[in-house]
Amino acid sequence: MYDLILYNIGQLILPVFKDRPLKGKEMKELPLKANAAMGIIEGKVAWLGSSAEAESFKASVRIDIKGKVVSPGLVDPHTHLVFAGSREHELSLKQAGIPYLEILAQGGGILSTVSATKNASEEELLEKASFHLERMISFGVTTLEAKSGYGLDADTELKQLRVIQLLKENYPVSIVPTFLGAHAVPPEWKGKEALFLEEMSALFDEIRENRLADFVDIFCETGVFTIEQSREYLQIAKDKGFGLKVHADEIDPLGGAELAVSLGAASADHLVAASNEGIKRLAKNSTVAVLLPGTTFYLGKDQFARARKMIDEGAAVALATDFNPGSCVTENLQMIMSLAALKLKMSAEEIWNSVTINAAHAIGKAKEAGTLDIGRSADFVIWDVPNYQYIPYHFGVNHAQSVFHAGKNLWERIDYRGIQLSPAR
Numbered sequence: 001m002y003d004l005i006l007y008n009i010g011q012l013i014l015p016v017f018k019d020r021p022l023k024g025k026e027m028k029e030l031p032l033k034a035n036a037a038m039g040i041i042e043g044k045v046a047w048l049g050s051s052a053e054a055e056s057f058k059a060s061v062r063i064d065i066k067g068k069v070v071s072p073g074l075v076d077p078h079t080h081l082v083f084a085g086s087r088e089h090e091l092s093l094k095q096a097g098i099p100y101l102e103i104l105a106q107g108g109g110i111l112s113t114v115s116a117t118k119n120a121s122e123e124e125l126l127e128k129a130s131f132h133l134e135r136m137i138s139f140g141v142t143t144l145e146a147k148s149g150y151g152l153d154a155d156t157e158l159k160q161l162r163v164i165q166l167l168k169e170n171y172p173v174s175i176v177p178t179f180l181g182a183h184a185v186p187p188e189w190k191g192k193e194a195l196f197l198e199e200m201s202a203l204f205d206e207i208r209e210n211r212l213a214d215f216v217d218i219f220c221e222t223g224v225f226t227i228e229q230s231r232e233y234l235q236i237a238k239d240k241g242f243g244l245k246v247h248a249d250e251i252d253p254l255g256g257a258e259l260a261v262s263l264g265a266a267s268a269d270h271l272v273a274a275s276n277e278g279i280k281r282l283a284k285n286s287t288v289a290v291l292l293p294g295t296t297f298y299l300g301k302d303q304f305a306r307a308r309k310m311i312d313e314g315a316a317v318a319l320a321t322d323f324n325p326g327s328c329v330t331e332n333l334q335m336i337m338s339l340a341a342l343k344l345k346m347s348a349e350e351i352w353n354s355v356t357i358n359a360a361h362a363i364g365k366a367k368e369a370g371t372l373d374i375g376r377s378a379d380f381v382i383w384d385v386p387n388y389q390y391i392p393y394h395f396g397v398n399h400a401q402s403v404f405h406a407g408k409n410l411w412e413r414i415d416y417r418g419i420q421l422s423p424a425r
C-alpha cells in the first residue's frame, strides 16, 4: 500500500547520481522515463515504473500527472537568503554607470545591507527570510544553500546563522548553511584585512560546535580579499573540518578558480572572469563551477561566464540564483535556467543537471537530493509543461504546479478561478 502514486507522467527526469559531479559531456545525459509512475511510502521513493504497472497498485492518494513533467526538487546552491532592507536606490546609480565595486568602495552595496542587518532583530530577519524562502519553494526549490555575510561582526554573523537554523526548523526543506563572514571589509577594518580575517576565523570553533555552518566562503575580489588572504583563511577553515566555497573571479581574473581547486573546494562560484588556466584546472578536478547568470544580467554586463568552454573542456557546472539584495534580486531559479540557455548557451539537458544533481554536489547533498531513486527522499516538482525543454524556453514565469518535499505537498499553484462580473446594465 503506497501513501502516494503519481501516474501518467509524460517525462520523469532522473539525473544520474555518481560519487562526484557530472563533468563535461556527462552533463548532456539526462535520463527520462516516458509514461512513468512513481510510488511513495513514508516520504521516500518506494517504486519507479510504468503507468500501466501502477494501475493495479493500492494507494491512499493517486495523482494523474496528465502527461506533464515531473523532476526532482530543484537545488539552489548559492543564495544570500538572510538580510534586512533592500537597495532599490542603487538602480539609478547602476544606470548612471557606477560599477558594483565602486558602490561598495563608497560604503554602499554589501555594506549598506550590513548596516540594515546589524539593526534588525532575529525575529525581523526570520520573517523576511521566510518570505523569500517561501517564494523559492514556489519556484520548485526543495534544497538550497544559505549564506551569512551581512554582519561582518561576531554578533550579527552568528545572528544570521541562527536565523538559518530557525528556517531549517520551521520549513520542511533542506537548507545548507554557509559562513560568509569574509564577504566585505568593514570600513573600520580597511587596511587591516588580515586582522579582520583573524577576527572572523576566531568564530570557526563556535560555529562548528553549534553546527551553525557546513561551509566557509570568502569574497576573493579586487578591493575585498586577495588570493593570499583567501588561501590562508580557507586553509584554517578546512583544517577545522568545514567544506569550502569561494566567490571567485566574479569581476577581475584574480585566480579564484585556481585557488578553489587547489584547496579542494566544493565549489568556485561566479567565474565570469575565470582565466583559461582556471577553467583547465576546474576541468581536471571535481570542484563545481557554480555559475550565476542572473547576477551578470542584473549587473547589466555583456560578458557572461564562459560556460561552453567550461563544459567543453570537461568541468562540472551548476547553476544558482545568487539571490541577494544587490547583485541579483530574484528567487526564481527557473529564470536562471532561461538565462543559462540564452546567455551561457547551455543545452536543456545541461541546464537540468545543473539545477539538480550537480547543484546538490556543490553543497554536499548529492546523496540525498538532486535525483529520484528508490530509497531517496521524495522531493519532486510537478511541472505544468509538455516537456523538459519547455521550462528554459518560456521565461520569466512560474511553471511549477505542485512542489513536494519528503512526500509532503509544500506548495500548490492556485488556478484561475474566474471573476464574478456584475451583469451588464
Ligand SMILES: N=CN[C@@H](CCC(=O)O)C(=O)O
Pocket (backbone or CB within 6 Å): 080, 109, 110, 113, 219, 247, 250, 295, 322, 324, 325, 326, 327, 328
Ligand atoms: N559578490 C559578492 N556577494 C554577492 C552580492 C551581495 C550583495 O551585493 O549584497 C554575490 O554573490 O553577488
Ligand SMILES: [Zn+2]
Pocket (backbone or CB within 6 Å): 078, 080, 247, 322, 324
Ligand atoms: Zn554570492
